[in-house]
Amino acid sequence: MSDRITVEELAELMKKAAGVTVAPDELQRRSDSGFDSFGLDSLGLLGIVGELENRYGTPMPPDAEKSKSPRQFLELVNSALLAGA
Template sequence: MSDRITVEELAELMKKSAGVTVAPEELQQRYDTGFDAFGIDSLALLGIVGELENRYGTPMPPDAEKSKNPRQFLDLVNSALLAGA
């Protein structure tokens, strides 16, 4: 397990936690597109955050579920993981 969440892992979590399938390549190309454009709302992000906390055994930033886009989410989450490492 890496100490950083990748775009591929985020795409997998979006499918598992929110039922939204987005190819990692598309997610990378639309990195600054709002989560709402992908069909992800704050409740779905909360599910993704919970899954990450379970996987890594580390609390995620309290604002992670309020992230507007994949870039912001990954920056917040990866900062928390690096700080906890």
């Protein structure tokens, strides 16, 4: 387990925690698109945040669950994980 979340891991988490299937390459290509355009709502994003908190044993940034796009989410979560490393 690394101290960074990749696009591939985010796609996997979207499927596991929210039941939303998106190919990692599409997520990468459309990383500035809103999560809603992928079919992920705020409850699904909250599930992803919870899964990450369980995985890393540390709270995620409070704004993580309010992220609008995959890029914003990854930047926020990865900067928090790097700071905590």
